[in-house]
Amino acid sequence: xxxxxxxxxxxxxxxxxxxxxxxxxxxxxxxxxxxxxxxxxxxxxxxxxxxxxxxxxxxxxxxxxxxxxxxxxxxxxxxxxxxxxxxx
Amino acid sequence: xxxxxxxxxxxxxxxxxxxxxxxxxxxxxxxxxxxxxxxxxxxxxxxxxxxxxxxxxxxxxxxxxxxxxxxxxxxxxxxxxxxxxxxxxxxxxxxxxxxxxxxxxxxxxxxxxxxxxxxxxxxxxxxxxxxxxxxxxxxxxxxxxxxxxxxxxxxxxxxxxxxxxxxxxxxxxxxxxxxxxxxxxxxxxxxxxxxxxx
Amino acid sequence: xxxxxxxxxxxxxxxxxxxxxxxxxxxxxxxxxxxxxxxxxxxxxxxxxxxxxxxxxxxxxxxxxxxxxxxxxxxxxxxxxxxxxxxxxxxxxxxxxxxxxxxxxxxxxxxxxxxxxxxxxxxxxxxxxxxxxxxxxxxxxxxxxxxxxxxxxxxxxxxxxxxxxxxxxxxxxxxxxxxxxxxxxxxxxxxxxxxxxxxxxxxxxxxxxxxxxxxxxxxxxxxxxxxxxxxxxxxxxxxxxxxxxxxxxxxxxxxxxxxxxxxxxxxxxxxxxxxxxxxxxxxxxxxxxxxxxxxxxxxxxxxxxxxxxxxxxxxxxxxxxxxxxxxxxxxxxxxxxxxxxxxxxxxxxxxxxxxxxxxxxxxxxxxxxxxxxxxxxxxxxxxxxxxxxxxxxxxxxxxxxxxxxxxxxxxxxxxxxxxxxxxxxxxxxxxxxxxxxxxxxxxxxxxxxxxxxxxxx
Numbered sequence: 001x002x003x004x005x006x007x008x009x010x011x012x013x014x015x016x017x018x019x020x021x022x023x024x025x026x027x028x029x030x031x032x033x034x035x036x037x038x039x040x041x042x043x044x045x046x047x048x049x050x051x052x053x054x055x056x057x058x059x060x061x062x063x064x065x066x067x068x069x070x071x072x073x074x075x076x077x078x079x080x081x082x083x084x085x086x087x088x
Numbered sequence: 089x090x091x092x093x094x095x096x097x098x099x100x101x102x103x104x105x106x107x108x109x110x111x112x113x114x115x116x117x118x119x120x121x122x123x124x125x126x127x128x129x130x131x132x133x134x135x136x137x138x139x140x141x142x143x144x145x146x147x148x149x150x151x152x153x154x155x156x157x158x159x160x161x162x163x164x165x166x167x168x169x170x171x172x173x174x175x176x177x178x179x180x181x182x183x184x185x186x187x188x189x190x191x192x193x194x195x196x197x198x199x200x201x202x203x204x205x206x207x208x209x210x211x212x213x214x215x216x217x218x219x220x221x222x223x224x225x226x227x228x229x230x231x232x233x234x235x236x237x238x239x240x241x242x243x244x245x246x247x248x249x250x251x252x253x254x255x256x257x258x259x260x261x262x263x264x265x266x267x268x269x270x271x272x273x274x275x276x277x278x279x280x281x282x283x284x285x286x
Numbered sequence: 287x288x289x290x291x292x293x294x295x296x297x298x299x300x301x302x303x304x305x306x307x308x309x310x311x312x313x314x315x316x317x318x319x320x321x322x323x324x325x326x327x328x329x330x331x332x333x334x335x336x337x338x339x340x341x342x343x344x345x346x347x348x349x350x351x352x353x354x355x356x357x358x359x360x361x362x363x364x365x366x367x368x369x370x371x372x373x374x375x376x377x378x379x380x381x382x383x384x385x386x387x388x389x390x391x392x393x394x395x396x397x398x399x400x401x402x403x404x405x406x407x408x409x410x411x412x413x414x415x416x417x418x419x420x421x422x423x424x425x426x427x428x429x430x431x432x433x434x435x436x437x438x439x440x441x442x443x444x445x446x447x448x449x450x451x452x453x454x455x456x457x458x459x460x461x462x463x464x465x466x467x468x469x470x471x472x473x474x475x476x477x478x479x480x481x482x483x484x485x486x487x488x489x490x491x492x493x494x495x496x497x498x499x500x501x502x503x504x505x506x507x508x509x510x511x512x513x514x515x516x517x518x519x520x521x522x523x524x525x526x527x528x529x530x531x532x533x534x535x536x537x538x539x540x541x542x543x544x545x546x547x548x549x550x551x552x553x554x555x556x557x558x559x560x561x562x563x564x565x566x567x568x569x570x571x572x573x574x575x576x577x578x579x580x581x582x583x584x585x586x587x588x589x590x591x592x593x594x595x596x597x598x599x600x601x602x603x604x605x606x607x608x609x610x611x612x613x614x615x616x617x618x619x620x621x622x623x624x625x626x627x628x629x630x631x632x633x634x635x636x637x638x639x640x641x642x643x644x645x646x647x648x649x650x651x652x653x654x655x656x657x658x659x660x661x662x663x664x665x666x667x668x669x670x671x672x673x674x675x676x677x678x679x680x681x682x683x684x685x686x687x688x689x690x691x692x693x694x695x696x697x698x699x700x701x702x703x704x705x706x707x708x709x710x711x712x713x714x715x716x717x718x719x720x721x722x723x724x725x726x727x728x729x730x731x732x733x734x735x736x737x738x739x740x741x742x743x
Contacts, residue, residue, distance in 0.1 A: 056107040064113065
């Protein structure tokens with residue numbers, strides 16, 4: 001299979017696949033630590049792609065990349081933390 | 089003239105810079121903070137009401153949530169392609185791709201309205217329980233952002249049709265696009281968090 | 287001063303300063319009544335002193351805003367004011383109405399005042415900060431309409447900049463939200479709900495637009511930084527202020543009978559309210575650091591910087607301190623609220639009006655800046671007032687924390703009055719800081735009368 005030339009097209013395909021995976025996991029009733037980590041990981045992957053390629057921060061000043069990616073990392077880390085607290 | 093769309097024209101790669109007005113980026117940061125605080129509040133509250141949250145979450149329509157996600161990422165993709173086309177002065181595709189973004193945004197709103205109608209018909213509201221308070225608050229807060237985003241895309245589309253953007257000027261286009269991607273980004277976290285993860 | 291009609295701002299500023307003195311004096315009276323309950327009783331009861339203290343504040347800030355707008359809009363629009371005569375007439379109407387209202391408060395019992403001013407026909411009296419008799423409220427609306435007509439005509443015929451556009455939106459918003467003071471439903475929940483549409487949506491909504499516009503105007507003038515840069519900051523600040531402030535109204539809906547989701551909405555959005563104030567501080571310091579000229583009026587620059595810092599501390603930090611619903615559950619309506627109120631009003635609105643007065647008064651008196659001697663005295667006034675306000679805030683915060691502890695958290699809670707006795711030491715210290723504040727106000731007024739070499743305008 002040939003990959004699309006345009007990076008935006010590739011990003012879109014990856015995000016579609018990630019969304020369908022999350023949806024399939026949810027529909028199959030996946031629960032627990034691994035399901036949560038995978039789904040959040042996929043969300044982070046999509047978030048990083050949106051930030052770097054759609055918002056075009058890949059070539060932006062470092063500070064702005066840190067701010068946006070930092071937001072995503074912080075949110076994801078805190079969600080994991082509180083899901084973990086809730087599961088114990 | 090060079091019609092390849094990737095990589096973008098050399099001028100934009102010359103030095104690192106933000107695409108879109110600096111003001112919109114401050115605004116995006118503030119918006120993301122608002123969403124972020126709400127997400128964390130959800131996670132914290134859930135940690136102390138795990139069973140109630142899991143039970144209530146099971147009642148949500150995951151399919152429509154996933155459809156919403158697909159609509160938003162497709163819409164964002166359309167907007168990206170539109171900006172690329174405008175930079176290359178290919179105005180007809182730029183308008184079409186912006187149309188993709190706009191239609192996806194509108195479809196998102198329609199799907200959400202159907203989702204809300206089903207919830208209201210089942211007698212659910214913000215006062216039902218804490219989970220539904222979060223569900224309605226978060227999705228409605230996001231809904232309002234989509235409404236604003238759709239308006240922005242509409243304005244961009246009109247200006248594109250008039251030839252207002254092109255290689256000479258994409259500043260306003262990039263500014264509006266950045267806002268739309270923020271709306272997408274917020275939903276990318278919101279969907280697994282509220283609809284799926286448990 | 288570029289246009290002669292800008293001079294109509296002068297009487298407004300003088301009137302505002304007069305009411306400022308009255309406000310501080312009544313503040314001192316009620317501060318003393320906290321510890322000596324029958325001080326001046328029965329001539330000036332506590333509730334009357336409080337009413338004069340708060341209403342005088344609001345009226346003089348409105349006067350200050352009006353004066354600032356009369357000065358700012360013609361200069362930004364690059365045209366003379368539509369009607370200077372109307373502006374002067376409205377000033378006297380406003381001043382006389384304010385004076386009559388205060389005399390009414392002091393001369394007769396409140397219930398009598400309500401009866402003789404025909405409150406029965408359209409009841410609007412008896413609510414905190416909106417105690418004015420209905421006829422005074424109608425007077426305020428008439429003055430505001432005339433004022434808005436005058437400025438809108440000026441705005442429409444002249445240049446439209448970000449600064450005067452934001453200011454006009456803020457002033458129109460101010461007038462529109464005031465109309466909710468005429469809506470007085472019998473249902474107490476609804477009553478409180480819409481009461482906040484005046485009180486909160488003023489100070490944490492449209493007034494912030496006025497604040498931002500005035501600050502941006504003065505910063506352009508004293509720093510010479512490009513208008514484009516300053517306008518961009520202004521847009522960011524007002525957007526953040528409106529997004530956080532509008533929904534932030536919810537932090538008043540925690541315990542009044544409004545739906546429970548307001549505890550979340552109010553907490554989340556008001557937690558963001560410090561952000562625009564922080565941006566404003568960054569903005570002020572950034573612009574002064576990037577200044578392209580040394581403006582001779584250093585006092586005005588000091589006030590502008592002070593506005594940023596004190597607004598962030600008073601409105602931002604002290605607001606955040608008790609805005610989250612679980613915290614507010616304990617602190618609601620204690621001296622912590624009073625601490626926040628004092629520093630926020632001083633830091634945001636008192637200081638921005640004084641910034642404008644400091645910048646424009648010398649120009650209206652025919653010079654670019656006051657003499658060095660006068661400016662030194664003015665800077666003393668700045669530090670006296672500001673430091674005194676910091677101490678008032680700290681003492682009230684201490685009183686508030688102790689009050690929450692003794693009255694609400696402790697295993698053996700005390701009653702309200704018994705708690706008040708326990709915290710009287712802080713009230714005394716607050717009163718001392720209040721006297722220092724008054725000295726600062728007097729010093730500020732004295733600085734207007736100090737001569738010395740002046741620079742031409």
